[in-house]
Amino acid sequence: MKIVTTHTADLDSATLREARALLDDVFQGDLDDHDWDHSLGGVHALVWEGTDLVAHGSVVQRRLMHGGRALRVGYVEAVGVRADLRRHGYGAAVMAALERVIRGAYDMGALSSADEAIGFYAARGWRLWLGRTWALTPDGARRTEENDGGVYVLPVTVAPDLAGDLTCDWRDGDLW
Template identity: 45%
Template sequence: MQPSPTSGSGALTLRTAHTSEVSGDELAAAHAMVASTFDEEFSAHDWEHALGGMHVLVHDGTEPVGHAAVVQRRLLHGGRPLRTGYVEGVGVHRQYQRRGIGGMLMTEIERIVTAAYDLGALGATDAGAPLYRARGWLPWQGTAAAFTPDGIVPTPEDVQFVHVFPVEGQPLDRTGELVCDWRSGDVW
């Protein structure tokens, strides 16, 4: 069942807060909204990956109609560990899509990435990739792998989804190898 905004005030507000500053009810509402945009193909692990960092929320009244999060991960590239702002849980309520809310979310996410990280990265869906690419996120052209309990394991099935947002002054060879840290669920 898809949540439906009830307040409909027409005045959209943007809020940025750490997970610790977002109430359980607001997180639950954001989770339900994001999950509904993925036709319920949004696992518990997917939501867990969005927690522990900064949330960007767009509200119509009190209802979240847009959400994105950026969490810190370590990616290895060219022998260097990069403090990476990894984007998770991006979604806009179906009734609010194509109104610029995705751009509002990403503008704030990109501000956070540029101010606090060596690199921005995300795993794009087919539907989301055009938005990210139009904003300067670049598809990874090299190889991808993950640090796992068994060592570094190639993840060739994921490389087509990986996009990066280079931060000025940080060297980046998009044809090289990018290795992500280990986590449960989808590693990218």
């Protein structure tokens, strides 16, 4: 297993195509262009077995508002492991690399978890956000009830009130 962390700007187009193809396979067609776009512009963790890309994840900067502050947050996107290699430490390797970046550069980490990954993130110390979720939209603040109970955070330099409100910045596609 070879783990590479690098910024999007340092990835060639062939590697980006390979990462997108891996994620399309992992998410079985449920990764749209907006989801892919959300994973770009930050640091990628890529896991290789020989010449095969077998796992991917990225962390991008977002601004989340909580407790009257705009927090610099490392937001985890597009974590996926090739189906035949799951439960062999590849996802943990991706997250360890991304968490190193988060702990070194951000106030807090955050992610929106699929139901099947909740135990994985919780075991790594990620904490469920118990409060309400919101988004700053072009029309003002809007509740995102559909995301309540699915957002996890990794506190770094802040001690958030997990029962408070958490507001994300605007972006096209899924807000969380």
